Amino acid sequence: MALARVNAVIVGAGAAGGIVAKELAEAGLTVVLLERGKWYTAFDCRKDDLRNQRTSLLGCSFGPDDDRYRRVVVGPDGQERIVAPSEGAYNNNAACVGGGTFSYGAMGWRYLEKDFRMRSTYGAVAGSTLEDWPISYQDLEPYYTKAEWEIGVSGDDTKNIFKGPRSRPLPMPPPPPSREHLILKAAAERLKLHAFDIPMLRNTVQYNGRGACMRCRWCVGFACEVDAKCGTHNTVIPRALKTGNCTLRTECVAKEILTNGQGWVTGVAYFDERGRLQEQPADLVVVSASATETPRLLLNSRSRLFPNGLGNRYDWVGRNLQGHAYSGAYGLMETDTYDDLGPGASIAICDYNHGNPGLVGGAMLCNEFIRLPIQFAMLRPPGVPRWGAAHKDFMRHFFNRCIAVHGPVQEMPVFDSRVQVDPRVVDGWGIPVARLSGARHPQDLEVANYISGKAAAWLKEAGAITTWPKLPGQGLSGGQHQAGTCRMGNDPRASVVNRYCQVHDMANLFVVDGSVHVTNGGFNPALTIMAVAYMASEHIVQTWKGTRMRG
Amino acid sequence: MQVAVVGAAAGPIVSCVGTSNPWRCLIEDEARTLEALVDRIIPADQDPGAAWAGVANFIDRQLVGPYRRLQKTYRQGLTGTNETSAAMFGKRFPALSREQQDEVLRALESGQVSGKSWKQLPAKQFFDLLVSHTMQGFYGDPRHGGNRERVSWKMLRLPFPPVRGRMQDDLTKTS
Ligand SMILES: Cc1cc2nc3c(=O)[nH]c(=O)nc-3n(C[C@H](O)[C@H](O)[C@H](O)COP(=O)(O)OP(=O)(O)OC[C@H]3O[C@@H](n4cnc5c(N)ncnc54)[C@H](O)[C@@H]3O)c2cc1C
Ligand code: SF4
Numbered sequence: 001m002a003l004a005r006v007n008a009v010i011v012g013a014g015a016a017g018g019i020v021a022k023e024l025a026e027a028g029l030t031v032v033l034l035e036r037g038k039w040y041t042a043f044d045c046r047k048d049d050l051r052n053q054r055t056s057l058l059g060c061s062f063g064p065d066d067d068r069y070r071r072v073v074v075g076p077d078g079q080e081r082i083v084a085p086s087e088g089a090y091n092n093n094a095a096c097v098g099g100g101t102f103s104y105g106a107m108g109w110r111y112l113e114k115d116f117r118m119r120s121t122y123g124a125v126a127g128s129t130l131e132d133w134p135i136s137y138q139d140l141e142p143y144y145t146k147a148e149w150e151i152g153v154s155g156d157d158t159k160n161i162f163k164g165p166r167s168r169p170l171p172m173p174p175p176p177p178s179r180e181h182l183i184l185k186a187a188a189e190r191l192k193l194h195a196f197d198i199p200m201l202r203n204t205v206q207y208n209g210r211g212a213c214m215r216c217r218w219c220v221g222f223a224c225e226v227d228a229k230c231g232t233h234n235t236v237i238p239r240a241l242k243t244g245n246c247t248l249r250t251e252c253v254a255k256e257i258l259t260n261g262q263g264w265v266t267g268v269a270y271f272d273e274r275g276r277l278q279e280q281p282a283d284l285v286v287v288s289a290s291a292t293e294t295p296r297l298l299l300n301s302r303s304r305l306f307p308n309g310l311g312n313r314y315d316w317v318g319r320n321l322q323g324h325a326y327s328g329a330y331g332l333m334e335t336d337t338y339d340d341l342g343p344g345a346s347i348a349i350c351d352y353n354h355g356n357p358g359l360v361g362g363a364m365l366c367n368e369f370i371r372l373p374i375q376f377a378m379l380r381p382p383g384v385p386r387w388g389a390a391h392k393d394f395m396r397h398f399f400n401r402c403i404a405v406h407g408p409v410q411e412m413p414v415f416d417s418r419v420q421v422d423p424r425v426v427d428g429w430g431i432p433v434a435r436l437s438g439a440r441h442p443q444d445l446e447v448a449n450y451i452s453g454k455a456a457a458w459l460k461e462a463g464a465i466t467t468w469p470k471l472p473g474q475g476l477s478g479g480q481h482q483a484g485t486c487r488m489g490n491d492p493r494a495s496v497v498n499r500y501c502q503v504h505d506m507a508n509l510f511v512v513d514g515s516v517h518v519t520n521g522g523f524n525p526a527l528t529i530m531a532v533a534y535m536a537s538e539h540i541v542q543t544w545k546g547t548r549m550r551g
Numbered sequence: 552m553q554v555a556v557v558g559a560a561a562g563p564i565v566s567c568v569g570t571s572n573p574w575r576c577l578i579e580d581e582a583r584t585l586e587a588l589v590d591r592i593i594p595a596d597q598d599p600g601a602a603w604a605g606v607a608n609f610i611d612r613q614l615v616g617p618y619r620r621l622q623k624t625y626r627q628g629l630t631g632t633n634e635t636s637a638a639m640f641g642k643r644f645p646a647l648s649r650e651q652q653d654e655v656l657r658a659l660e661s662g663q664v665s666g667k668s669w670k671q672l673p674a675k676q677f678f679d680l681l682v683s684h685t686m687q688g689f690y691g692d693p694r695h696g697g698n699r700e701r702v703s704w705k706m707l708r709l710p711f712p713p714v715r716g717r718m719q720d721d722l723t724k725t726s
Contacts, residue, residue: 048694049691057691373703373707374686374687376690387592387682388591388594389594389596400708
């Protein structure tokens with residue numbers, strides 16, 4: 001039996017989906033928000049260092065589970081492997097209300113002006129589909145501001161001379177500096193680098209009816225027990241529900257987007273929390289399932305009119321999967337630098353995002369989030385054995401004396417780094433799973449090397465007695481910063497959605513999430529995903545009011 | 552320290568091998584070998600080592616939980632370790648001196664071992680797994696059955712309890 005028709009179905013209650021739900025519901029549209037995961041709260045904060053969203057050795061605390069979910073990953077050697085969400089190769093983000101924003105580190109970055117104009121700035125790059133965004137930083141600026149104030153950002157980027165102009169300051173001040181912050185700040189000043197307080201989606205004062213961060217040890221990858229981390233689960237989604245126009249259905253897994261013989265989208269088929277197949281008819285559908293799951297859903301929605309899946313007439317769906325080529329350095333110090341003040345990451349520089357001689361792009365550099373003992377046990381400088389008395393000694397001596405500086409190197413999009421659906425393997429509901437294949441562009445590794453050297457220089461100036469590099473591998477990239485698989489563009493033959501996130505040949509289908517990023521900046525992507533979601537929502541509301549999108 | 556029966560102390564026994572055995576997945580003999588192995592990976596010095604910390608208990612517990620898929624790997628690896636020890640020094644691994652045990656470990660790590668168990672499971676692969684699981688059991692949260700009495704966190708001078716955070720103001724003082 002079909003369910004009662006609504007104006008919009010949104011698939012995925014993550015960073016983007018939560019915002020779209022609130023904007024549409026507040027504008028008076030009836031909305032069903034489908035989320036495959038559960039709605040966790042601060043009470044589910046277990047602070048388990050072996051089972052969380054970042055160190056998932058014993059499983060992912062906020063989904064998906066290893067029993068029902070899997071992916072196929074094709075290695076550089078062509079070898080296929082079935083992987084579970086808790087394995088790194090799965091390239092997981094999260095499955096819960098709030099998506100990645102429930103447990104993220106919560107850096108809230110604006111990309112720089114040049115990040116939207118990579119092709120015009122650097123020219124074509126062989127082996128890459130590098131392009132400009134169809135929108136500029138200026139187009140997005142009002143929506144960045146909206147995200148900063150509605151979701152809540154603390155920090156102080158006034159000293160960042162590289163940033164684009166902002167129309168409003170950040171709503172909250174940064175937290176007081178940690179010991180590590182002060183050491184790095186002094187070193188940056190001596191090096192004439194422009195260090196500043198990282199903008200963070202985290203309350204440092206009472207804001208939006210929630211309290212301030214109490215600076216615990218376990219932040220990135222964990223839930224916040226005092227609800228100070230700002231995600232969509234504790235901001236826009238409750239606001240959407242409050243309108244009375246939005247229904248959130250958790251543990252509901254979208255299977256397919258439904259279309260009719262005229263090429264209009266008519267709704268979504270999904271498995272409900274008891275595994276029953278349901279059909280939710282709607283005037284329009286917004287897919288916000290993340291950069292790996294969104295293309296999977298589009299490609300799984302095949303019909304006579306759309307034999308290759310939705311939005312895929314020109315074979316761009318699932319292409320250009322990118323994340324970040326994280327690189328940096330570790331430094332061992334002579335005296336204690338660790339002061340147990342979370343969240344850890346707090347100071348950054350944008351001196352190396354652009355203008356690096358002979359290179360395309362670069363990365364923001366910042367200090368790491370608090371490193372838990374198990375994380376420290378997995379790294380060491382060359383020469384230190386990985387087991388035995390010497391390793392234990394190293395742990396004891398340096399756990400409190402190690403600073404890491406690293407950054408998300410902007411990747412060159414590669415056409416053959418991609419998400420497909422696997423022809424054989426299915427998930428716990430019988431839906432064909434995502435199949436990931438491809439590799440990083442060689443230029444990413446060059447930039448990573450360069451950035452790593454800069455990180456080491458900063459650490460040395462800060463007093464490091466030894467430094468060693470942290471470098472990315474050549475393999476496929478996606479992971480928590482996954483993006484790019486349904487590129488936004490003006491040319492329907494070389495992109496999937498237009499500047500308003502509307503699928504090119506389909507008036508009532510939208511993709512709003514990290515998938516639409518043309519390039520992914522040298523920064524963590526969540527605030528940009530949020531800003532684009534606000535921008536797209538405004539367009540959806542206006543169009544819907546005009547046409548009601550009845551096919 | 553090497554002989555502490557840490558498995559017995561750690562909660563309900565969900566055994567897959569019979570009731571007289573305190574371990575959940577391993578048999579007594581395998582558990583002894585595992586304890587001896589982990590205690591060379593993180594040996595006791597001024598701070599207790601991995602055996603005392605319950606790392607074998609941690610691994611045993613995960614082998615009936617998230618690491619179920621590795622049961623066979625551990626069986627083969629522990630048997631292989633004893634075969635290699637016998638080939639090198641004429642005794643099973645737990646009966647060797649520490650120096651001899653370290654030599655066996657170095658042989659496993661380099662993959663320079665013979666023996667029929669290592670035909671299916673490369674020794675190096677088992678060794679890598681063992682090192683990372685030992686680190687997890689020693690440095691990870693005690694709730695999973697290792698890091699007894701938070702021994703590694705004390706060694707690293709980490710304040711406890713870990714969940715309680717603090718602003719610069721001391722919130723425990725009443726005004
Ligand atoms: C540990 C961690 C730390 C991070 N730190 C930072 C940081 O500091 N700064 C930053 O900018 N970013 C950070 N990120 C990344 C950030 O969370 C993501 O970039 C962001 O959440 C992506 O937004 P999205 O809307 O594209 O997808 P998501 O937020 O992943 O939302 C997608 C949602 O769709 C749901 N879904 C998928 N498929 C289906 C289906 N078939 N049916 C129903 N629902 C479905 C998923 O369960 C999920 O909830 C971090 C992520 C993690 C996990
Ligand atoms: S560091 Fe602050 S925001 Fe992060 S989990 Fe702890 S209290 Fe919450």
